[in-house]
Amino acid sequence: MPLIPMRVLLDHAAEHDYGVGAFDVNSMEQIQAIMMAAAETNSPVIVQASRGARSFTNDNYLRHLMLAASELNPNIPIAMHQDHGNSPATCFSAIDQGFTSVMMDGSLMEDGKSPATYEYNVEVTRQVVKRAHALGVTVEAEIGCLGGIEDGHGAGLTGDEALAHLTDPAEAERFVADTGCDALAVAIGTSHGAYKFTVKPTGDVLKMDVIEEIHRRLPNTHLVMHGSSSVPRELVDMINKYGGKLKESYGVPVEAIQKGIKHGVRKINVDTDNRLAITGAIRKVFAETPEKFDPRDYMKPAREAMAQVVKERMIAFGQAGWADKVPNIGLDEMARRYRS
Ligand code: G3H
Ligand code: 13P
Ligand code: ZN
Numbered sequence: 001m002p003l004i005p006m007r008v009l010l011d012h013a014a015e016h017d018y019g020v021g022a023f024d025v026n027s028m029e030q031i032q033a034i035m036m037a038a039a040e041t042n043s044p045v046i047v048q049a050s051r052g053a054r055s056f057t058n059d060n061y062l063r064h065l066m067l068a069a070s071e072l073n074p075n076i077p078i079a080m081h082q083d084h085g086n087s088p089a090t091c092f093s094a095i096d097q098g099f100t101s102v103m104m105d106g107s108l109m110e111d112g113k114s115p116a117t118y119e120y121n122v123e124v125t126r127q128v129v130k131r132a133h134a135l136g137v138t139v140e141a142e143i144g145c146l147g148g149i150e151d152g153h154g155a156g157l158t159g160d161e162a163l164a165h166l167t168d169p170a171e172a173e174r175f176v177a178d179t180g181c182d183a184l185a186v187a188i189g190t191s192h193g194a195y196k197f198t199v200k201p202t203g204d205v206l207k208m209d210v211i212e213e214i215h216r217r218l219p220n221t222h223l224v225m226h227g228s229s230s231v232p233r234e235l236v237d238m239i240n241k242y243g244g245k246l247k248e249s250y251g252v253p254v255e256a257i258q259k260g261i262k263h264g265v266r267k268i269n270v271d272t273d274n275r276l277a278i279t280g281a282i283r284k285v286f287a288e289t290p291e292k293f294d295p296r297d298y299m300k301p302a303r304e305a306m307a308q309v310v311k312e313r314m315i316a317f318g319q320a321g322w323a324d325k326v327p328n329i330g331l332d333e334m335a336r337r338y339r340s
Contacts, residue, residue: 003070004326005334006079006101006138007182009044010222010266012326018318019261022046022224023310024083024271026053028065029299033274033306035069038076041311041320046101046267048081051090051112059097066098077326079138083269086112088127091139095131100331101138103185104128107145112154115145115165118175125179133180136334140267143167143175144187146227154192169213176221183222183267186214190227190252194236194272197250206252208259215264222266228252229272235309238280242287254316261318268317274306281305 013020025031025047038045047069049062057065066080081101082094087110091102106121108114125141132139144167146154167186176184188207190196197205211223231251239246257268285298292298314320 003080003100004077008329009079013266019268020046020319021313021317022048022267022269024048026056029303031065031069033303034310035073036307037310041314042323043314043319044323044326045078048083050083063098076323086110091128095137103140105142107142122178129180133338136331138182140183141181142185143172146187169217172214173217183224185224185226192227195249200250211260212263223264224267225265226269228268229270235276235280242283273309277305277309278302
């Protein structure tokens, strides 16, 4: 099956009340890990690349790796998504490279740091929706700001500051009407990266009630949770056991995500947990068998460790078992639907 628009996956997920993990990739082994987990669990897949990932891999490598993933897994529907596009130009270049979905993150200015105005966000998101929908490509937008920074992207807000930039449900409703985006990333108190919460999050810091209210106002909009790694203690411990120096931290509990899925969350972004799994596995090989130097000796366990995390998330989010039931709707058909 060729890569398909993300909207097809999210519509199917909404129809059957499940969520779809969106996993970031920077290498062949990460793409392979996701596909291994998807093949084993019969899961539809969202693979996403940040701007940093695109420049690290080079778009041409990424495009061909994704084509390989779909050739080798013809029964698995796959969407390829630009994570945190900082400008219409970034989104358009992704579309030119064959991405079937883009995120126009106009919650921040093009520098990827300064919180933007509502008007700016609407303006850039509209531009992207117009061009993307004409080609059948899906658009995710964001309103409200998360904490943390990804590869230079992010306002760098502390936990408390992020609470001041939560998504306002009334504004979210207006924003979707003003832009026509397919999916909306909302800020509910999470942050990107490994340091989200210093204690297990409760409703004071992780505002699941905001999701409920947004879903009540926008029952037909697919909601997206960024910063949704759970930062499992065992992965942090594994890294530290083999020489790492990560501080204690708490992520987003899988149960909170499952609650979100009951209230309209259809796309769940996970990167950090996979990074932790890969790093722990590599450190273990280096520490236990320092005589080894063949990259396969550590990349294979790293790939397996990531596949295990992805598999667990696919099962927990409910996407497992659905791959062969997602309709094969391509970009052209999607473009026709947007036109009508
Ligand atoms: O955007 C969120 C992901 O964690 C990607 O991070 O920008 O460091 O590639 P990155
Ligand atoms: P984590 O850092 O929690 O994995 O979030 C990833 C993300 O939101 C990518 O856009
Ligand atoms: Zn994100």
